[in-house]
Amino acid sequence: MSFSRATYLPARRPPVSREGVSGWLRQNLFSSPGNTLLTLFALYIIWLTLPPLLDWALFDAVWRGEGREACLAEDAGACWAFVVAKFGQFIYGRYTITERWRVDIVFITGALLLALLLSERTPGRRFIAAFALFVYPLIAYVLLNGGMFGLEVVETSLWGGLLVTLVVAVTGMVVALPLGILLALGRRSELPALRFLSVIYIELWRGVPLITVLFMASVMLPLFLPPGVNFDKLLRVLIGVALFSSAYMAEVVRGGLQAIPRGQYEAAAALGLGYWRAHVLIILPQALRLVIPGMVNTFIGLFKDTTLVMVVGLFDLLGSVQVNFSDANWAAPQTAATGYAFAALIFWTACFAMSRYSIRVERRLNIGTRRE
Amino acid sequence: MGKKAIWNDPRIRDWGVQFLALLLVAGFILYVTFNVVDNLARLNVASGFGFLGHTAGFGISQTLIEYSESSTYGRAFLVSLLNTLLVAGLGIILATILGFLIGVARLSRNWLVAKLAATYIEIFRNIPLLLQILFWYIAVLSNLPGPRRSFHLADMFLNKRGLYLPAPVAEPGFLWVGAAFLLAVMACIFLRVALRRRQERTGRPARALWPMLGLLIGAPGLVFWMMGMPLHFEIPEFRGFNFTGGLRVIPELLALLLALSIYTAAFIAEIVRSGIQAVNWGQSEAALALGLKRSQSLRLVVIPQALRVIIPPLTSQYLNLTKNSSLAAALAYPELASVFAGTVLNQTGQAIEVLAITMGVYLSINLITALLMNMYNARIALVER
Known part of the structure; x- marks a missing residue:
C-alpha cells in the first residue's frame, strides 16, 4: 500500500485576495490598516497637487494671445501665449534673426551626432566620436560666430537662450574631459610633486561654489592678463566653467582608475609598455568605460549649473526667460510661473533623459561583470 | 651594453x-x-586688507548681530558669514528630515507611496536649483497677497513681505532654565557612560531612553515652572500697513530655504534608499535568528550598517547645500556671495582680496568637514582580518 500520490492534483486557482486587480490592490495598497492609512494619505496628496496643477497648466491655461490682455483674466492659468510669443528669444537670445538658421544647423548636426553616438549599432562610432570631438566644435564655432566664408559676425553678447546653455555645458564638458583625465592621472601618479599639484588643484576647485568661480572669471581674469589683452565675457565664463568642471571630472575618472585591478598595470608593464602606452592602450579604455555613468552625472550637474551664468550677466535659457518678465506687454500674474515652468520642462526633460541613459549604461556594464 | x-x-x-x-x-x-x-x-586700485576697517555705508536686510550703515566692511563680512551659516544650517536640518522621510517612503511596500516618493525625487533633482529658487521667490512668494490679506495659521502670518512667527522672549529668570537643561545633558552623558560600563561588566543591556528623555524635559520644565514661567511669545500684530513685533523671516530666506531643502532632499532620499538597500537582507534575518526583536534588529544591526554607507555621501550633500547657498546672490538674500562678493566687491573694487576671502571661507568649511569625515570614516571602517 502506497501513501504517495501517483498523479498530480489539478492546480487550484490562487485565492481571490492574491489575484487580478483586486488582489494586486490588496497586496500593494491595503495589506494592513497602517498601509491603508498610508494609501489614503498618498491619495490625499495626489488629490491636493495634481488637479490644481492640471487646471493651471492645461485646462485654465491661455494658449493664444498677442499680449497680456488674454492672461489677465481672473483665475487664468498658465500664460503659454507668453512662451509662444517669446519662443525665439528663449532659444536664440538676441541672435540676429536673419542668421538664426546657423544656430539651427549647429543644433541639428549636434543632435544627429549625439543620436549616432548613443546608439550601440552605429558603424564606425570611433570616427564619429573623433569628428564630434575635434571637427564639430570648429564647424560650430565658425557657424555661430561667423566672420569667415562670408558669414556675418554675430557678437557673443547677442547670444542667449538655450544656445548659451548648450554652448557653456558642451564646451565645459569637452574641455573638462581631457583636463580631468590628466588631473586624475596626476593624482594617482607616483611622482610626489605632480600628485601634490593635482590634489591642490582638484580640492581647491571642488571646495568653492561655482558662483565665486564665475565672479572670479568675470572680475579677476582680466586682472590676470597683461594690460590690453581682453576676452569677451562668454569666453571668460567658459574658461571658468571648464576649469571648475575638470576638477569634478578628475574625481570621476580617478574612481575608474581605482577600479582597475593591479594585474592590468602589471600585465601592461610585463608586456614592456611604458607609462603612457600602458595607460592609453590598456588602463584608460577600461577605466573610462567604467565611469561613463559618472561622467553623464557630472554632465547633468554641469548642465543644471549653467543657469548660474545668469548671475554674471549672460543670458542662458533661464536668464532669457527671466529677462522677458520685465516686458510690460506681458505683465500678468502668471507670466513668471509660466516662464519658469517652460524652462523647468526643458531642463527636466534633458536631465531626466540623460539620467535614464546613465542608468542603462550602468546596467549594461554590470551585466559584463556578472558574467565573469 | x-x-x-x-x-x-x-x-x-x-x-x-x-x-x-x-x-x-x-x-x-x-x-x-x-x-x-x-x-x-x-x-x-588699492590693495591689501585695510579696507576691512573702512565704513561700509550700506544697510543689510537681515542681521543676526548688530550692524548699521556706519559699521565696517569687516563687520559686514561677519554679518554675511552668519547669514550663510544660518541658511546652510536650517537648510541641512530641513533637507535631512525631508530626505529621510522620502527615502524611506521610496522603499515602502505601499506601491502608491513608493511611486509618489520616486516622482518627487525625479522631478526635483532634475530641475536646476537656481530655477527652483527663483520660482519660489518670484512666482510664488512675491505673488502672495499683501499684509492686509495675509494667510494665517494660529499666530503665524504669511504674506509678500515674509513669514511672521511668534517670537519667544526670555524674561530674566530664563537663564536658570537653560542652566537646568545643560545640567540635564551632562547627567545624561554621565548616565550613558555608567550604563555602558555596566553593560560591559554584567551584560545587562543599557536601556535608558525614557529616563534620559524625562531628565532632559523634566529638569528644565520643573525649573521653568518654579521660576514662574519666565518666557512669553511676542505675537506679530497688524498695525497700519504692516506687521510689527514677532519674528520676521524675510522672503529671500524663505525662498532659499524652500528651494535648497526641497532640492537637496531629493538627493538625500536617494542616498538613504541606497544605504538601506546596501544592507544585506541576511543581516536582518540573522538578527532575527539570534532572537532580537524587529525593532532591535533595525536599531542594532541594520541602521548602523546603513549609516556606514549613508554618512559619507550625506556629508558631501551637506557641503553641496552650503556651497549652493551662494546662489542667494541671484535674489539678494544677504549672505557671503551677495553681500561680500557682491556689494563689498563693487564698492571697494578690491576683487582679489574679496574673492580670496570668500573662496577661503567656503574652502575652509569644506576642508574642515572633509577632515572630520575622514576621521569618522577611519573610526567606523570595517576592520577586516
Whole structure:
C-alpha cells in the first residue's frame, strides 16, 4: 500500500485576495490598516497637487494671445501665449534673426551626432566620436560666430537662450574631459610633486561654489592678463566653467582608475609598455568605460549649473526667460510661473533623459561583470 | 651594453618631469602676479586688507548681530558669514528630515507611496536649483497677497513681505532654565557612560531612553515652572500697513530655504534608499535568528550598517547645500556671495582680496568637514582580518 500520490492534483486557482486587480490592490495598497492609512494619505496628496496643477497648466491655461490682455483674466492659468510669443528669444537670445538658421544647423548636426553616438549599432562610432570631438566644435564655432566664408559676425553678447546653455555645458564638458583625465592621472601618479599639484588643484576647485568661480572669471581674469589683452565675457565664463568642471571630472575618472585591478598595470608593464602606452592602450579604455555613468552625472550637474551664468550677466535659457518678465506687454500674474515652468520642462526633460541613459549604461556594464 | 642615455634613466627623468611641472606652475603664478600688480597700478586700485576697517555705508536686510550703515566692511563680512551659516544650517536640518522621510517612503511596500516618493525625487533633482529658487521667490512668494490679506495659521502670518512667527522672549529668570537643561545633558552623558560600563561588566543591556528623555524635559520644565514661567511669545500684530513685533523671516530666506531643502532632499532620499538597500537582507534575518526583536534588529544591526554607507555621501550633500547657498546672490538674500562678493566687491573694487576671502571661507568649511569625515570614516571602517 502506497501513501504517495501517483498523479498530480489539478492546480487550484490562487485565492481571490492574491489575484487580478483586486488582489494586486490588496497586496500593494491595503495589506494592513497602517498601509491603508498610508494609501489614503498618498491619495490625499495626489488629490491636493495634481488637479490644481492640471487646471493651471492645461485646462485654465491661455494658449493664444498677442499680449497680456488674454492672461489677465481672473483665475487664468498658465500664460503659454507668453512662451509662444517669446519662443525665439528663449532659444536664440538676441541672435540676429536673419542668421538664426546657423544656430539651427549647429543644433541639428549636434543632435544627429549625439543620436549616432548613443546608439550601440552605429558603424564606425570611433570616427564619429573623433569628428564630434575635434571637427564639430570648429564647424560650430565658425557657424555661430561667423566672420569667415562670408558669414556675418554675430557678437557673443547677442547670444542667449538655450544656445548659451548648450554652448557653456558642451564646451565645459569637452574641455573638462581631457583636463580631468590628466588631473586624475596626476593624482594617482607616483611622482610626489605632480600628485601634490593635482590634489591642490582638484580640492581647491571642488571646495568653492561655482558662483565665486564665475565672479572670479568675470572680475579677476582680466586682472590676470597683461594690460590690453581682453576676452569677451562668454569666453571668460567658459574658461571658468571648464576649469571648475575638470576638477569634478578628475574625481570621476580617478574612481575608474581605482577600479582597475593591479594585474592590468602589471600585465601592461610585463608586456614592456611604458607609462603612457600602458595607460592609453590598456588602463584608460577600461577605466573610462567604467565611469561613463559618472561622467553623464557630472554632465547633468554641469548642465543644471549653467543657469548660474545668469548671475554674471549672460543670458542662458533661464536668464532669457527671466529677462522677458520685465516686458510690460506681458505683465500678468502668471507670466513668471509660466516662464519658469517652460524652462523647468526643458531642463527636466534633458536631465531626466540623460539620467535614464546613465542608468542603462550602468546596467549594461554590470551585466559584463556578472558574467565573469 | 651601451651606456644609457641620461634622459632614459627613470630616476633622472622622474625628477626632471616634476621639476619642470613645478617650474611651469611657479612661472605661471609669477606671470599672473606681475600682471595683477601691473593692472592694479594702472587702474589705481588699492590693495591689501585695510579696507576691512573702512565704513561700509550700506544697510543689510537681515542681521543676526548688530550692524548699521556706519559699521565696517569687516563687520559686514561677519554679518554675511552668519547669514550663510544660518541658511546652510536650517537648510541641512530641513533637507535631512525631508530626505529621510522620502527615502524611506521610496522603499515602502505601499506601491502608491513608493511611486509618489520616486516622482518627487525625479522631478526635483532634475530641475536646476537656481530655477527652483527663483520660482519660489518670484512666482510664488512675491505673488502672495499683501499684509492686509495675509494667510494665517494660529499666530503665524504669511504674506509678500515674509513669514511672521511668534517670537519667544526670555524674561530674566530664563537663564536658570537653560542652566537646568545643560545640567540635564551632562547627567545624561554621565548616565550613558555608567550604563555602558555596566553593560560591559554584567551584560545587562543599557536601556535608558525614557529616563534620559524625562531628565532632559523634566529638569528644565520643573525649573521653568518654579521660576514662574519666565518666557512669553511676542505675537506679530497688524498695525497700519504692516506687521510689527514677532519674528520676521524675510522672503529671500524663505525662498532659499524652500528651494535648497526641497532640492537637496531629493538627493538625500536617494542616498538613504541606497544605504538601506546596501544592507544585506541576511543581516536582518540573522538578527532575527539570534532572537532580537524587529525593532532591535533595525536599531542594532541594520541602521548602523546603513549609516556606514549613508554618512559619507550625506556629508558631501551637506557641503553641496552650503556651497549652493551662494546662489542667494541671484535674489539678494544677504549672505557671503551677495553681500561680500557682491556689494563689498563693487564698492571697494578690491576683487582679489574679496574673492580670496570668500573662496577661503567656503574652502575652509569644506576642508574642515572633509577632515572630520575622514576621521569618522577611519573610526567606523570595517576592520577586516
